[in-house]
């Protein structure tokens with residue numbers, strides 16, 4: 001894993017007043033992304049607009065594709081061409097991308113997709129907020145696989161976590177999703193962009209050995225294979241079919257077992273290096289509020305009120321949602337009375353918390369279908385119910 | 389040649405094919421292999437740096453080509469070879485990117501990408517093996533199936549109008565358009581060579597027999613028969629008006645080089661335009677200093 005400083009060409013150092021969508025574009029540029037392919041969709045379009053405005057002065061490609069299927073597929077091609085790549089979308093576009101998210105997973109291609117979530121299903125609520133693509137992010141494409149998903153709660157974090165997303169994508173050769181939402185995407189706040197030499201960038205895991213010994217899918221010690229790019233004389237093959245270490249298709253149960261386990265294990269076994277949580281007053285807590293993204297900001301108010309009322313309440317904000325912090329939830333479940341999980345969907349992550357709590361602590365969901373952020377009172381009510 | 393020399397003699401295809409993946413999966417008598425041979429021959433004649441050649445396929449019998457050629461090669465998803473190639477080419481403009489896939493893949497499910505890549509004059513070569521059906525899945529009706537032909541999902545004959553591919557891609561902006569049958573070996577080779585030498589969106593349609601499905605279902609004889617039949621039915625008309633080259637069931641096949649013109653590519657257009665509008669501040673992309 002080679003760490004370098006960010007290329008100053010893409011870094012707009014200074015204090016800015018940006019919305020989350022713009023901050024995602026700036027995060028991508030700061031991370032060294034020089035290829036963006038996308039298709040307009042509310043409430044994510046501003047990211048594409050910002051990137052198209054900035055890239056001519058940095059040197060790179062912005063291309064508006066004919067649809068989201070083309071966008072994600074162009075990203076995979078461009079990533080194999082040696083670029084750091086990203087796109088942005090929202091529910092309907094995310095749905096269209098699913099088949100080729102699977103291709104990116106199978107080919108072990110680093111790329112970043114930001115999903116500025118809105119209310120679904122279908123066209124749903126184009127201009128209003130939602131968090132209902134969380135399960136789709138994990139399971140949206142067919143087959144068994146693992147991805148990484150992060151959830152920013154502010155424009156500043158949209159910037160920071162987009163850089164982190166690139167670093168994770170390059171480290172693990174996997175698609176990484178920045179799962180934000182309309183509210184954060186359109187919220188204007190101060191965003192501090194540090195000087196380039198204070199931004200740490202993880203370079204792609206380039207193969208350095210002899211050409212004739214290169215195996216595109218031979219796992220390294222950390223389970224992640226080395227990568228090369230097209231045009232460097234390796235004459236490699238890669239396919240969406242089940243394949244062996246050479247990248248050649250082998251269609252039988254044995255190789256399928258190896259191939260799929262490899263894709264899953266490189267994330268699951270490295271989960272401790274990936275997961276980032278922000279916990280507060282959790283040690284003596286009777287109740288823990290588990291939340292992510294915009295909902296965790298709303299939850300702060302409810303937690304303050306609960307503490308004022310003398311309730312011992314801790315918080316866990318998931319910065320990484322996938323892979324899921326299974327161990328930590330399990331650990332806490334044995335110590336507390338209940339979890340409270342507010343989210344802008346009908347209980348997607350709550351269900352995951354419930355699975356990991358394994359009956360040791362009940363999970364009280366505070367859910368709604370989207371279009372607005374929670375009323376802190378509703379979360380407070382759930383906290384009170386939890387300690388009763 | 390001495391016995392030792394003979395033993396060291398390389399298979400002429402060794403530089404072009406992954407010999408460790410042969411035998412291939414194609415049926416005996418299938419026309420796809422012939423087109424691959426023409427492709428290899430064209431590359432040999434082109435004297436391109438083979439390390440800079442990338443092949444992208446979608447899914448289908450033809451889609452398996454990417455797995456057999458010894459270049460940086462990508463076997464992608466059904467219909468998406470062209471946007472994949474678009475990303476690859478733009479990310480590394482030094483590459484010569486060739487899309488090699490079937491009619492169902494490129495024109496059916498991937499039709500939207502085809503017309504947009506032609507419109508943008510994306511600098512890639514598309515070799516489209518047209519066997520008038522979805523072969524890999526068992527011979528279903530395609531957007532290229534001639535009217536009246538019998539297909540597994542048009543068991544009483546096809547009644548839909550097929551695409552006329554040269555006309556379609558020319559209208560959308562392709563700068564090189566040719567059609568041959570796979571038995572026009574030298575001509576296919578020459579067209580691929582010309583397309584490789586060109587900058588811009590090139591499209592070569594190769595009419596190819598599918599012996600196992602299309603030919604059998606329509607009782608058109610074995611592979612060799614059909615190969616010969618297509619060849620005999622063809623009439624070379626270079627520069628023909630592409631509006632007139634539509635294909636009727638077992639009818640005359642107009643073949644030839646229909647379009648060969650120059651036009652700035654996507655990258656040319658981007659660089660010239662942004663340079664003009666933004667001046668000094670613009671950082672040109674993909675141009676060698």
Ligand SMILES: Cc1ncc(C[n+]2csc(CCOP(=O)(O)OP(=O)(O)O)c2C)c(N)n1
Pocket residue numbers: 447448449450451466489490491492493494517519521522523524525530
């Ligand atoms: C999204 C998706 N839909 C359907 C398929 C099934 N499928 C595989 S190959 C194919 C047709 C290929 O036809 P063509 O491109 O003409 O290639 P040929 O086999 O005729 O060479 C289809 C429909 C698939 N792989 N993916």
Ligand code: SF4
Pocket residue numbers: 413414415417418419420449450519523524597598599600601602
């Ligand atoms: S099914 Fe048809 S196209 Fe496919 S390999 Fe056999 S003959 Fe060729």
Ligand SMILES: [Mg+2]
Pocket residue numbers: 448490491492517518519520521522523530
């Ligand atoms: Mg076909």
